[in-house]
Amino acid sequence: MGRKSRVKTQKSGTGATAVVSPKEMMNLISDLLQKCSSAAPSPGKEWEEYIQIRGLVEKIRKKQKGISVIFEGSREEFFPELMAWAQESGASCEGVEIANFAGEGFGLRATKDIKAEELFLWIPRTMLMTVESAKNSVLG
Template sequence: MGKKSRAKIQKSGSGASALPSPKEMMNLIAELLQKCSSEAPSANEEWEEYVQIKSLVEKIRKKQKGRRTVLVHSSEDTDDIGIST
């Protein structure tokens, strides 16, 4: 029998539905950390830095929007809030 091909994810125009590559996410996060950990800017540059940081955060949020987070709880956690398993 032949090998089965994997379905490829098609990128949409906004890119929100396609999963971002780990390298791409790490680059955005590294850029954000660099921007946030640099010395405090002068009063004139403070607003511009705020706008740049906000833009980076929005890019990261858009990239993560398509990702699904699965929370795993142990039975001990659910017993504390009155949910029986």
């Protein structure tokens, strides 16, 4: 709001990318959300589900190719604000912190021992970007 935007959108490549319809993207994203939010498969089917999820992600990435977002600044400086917002919004994230894993990027690291079947992260649905919330937003 009072800050200058620190994100630049930059077109890359030859510019020969086809225009993707918002409906097509919504369908792909809806499929991905459905796949990721369904019950965990049996251990023997986990790899198959991973392949399906990876395929959907790659389809989305290909359709978005040609436009990239460049962030000028340090992501880490916003992590405390992100975690505070998450807790204020009802998320339970005690016992984890955001960490930079060399060569892999940012992720969550446990700050305490987590027992099997123990809930260590909970995010309320109101914080999630869903097909319904996207349709009700300026995106829809």
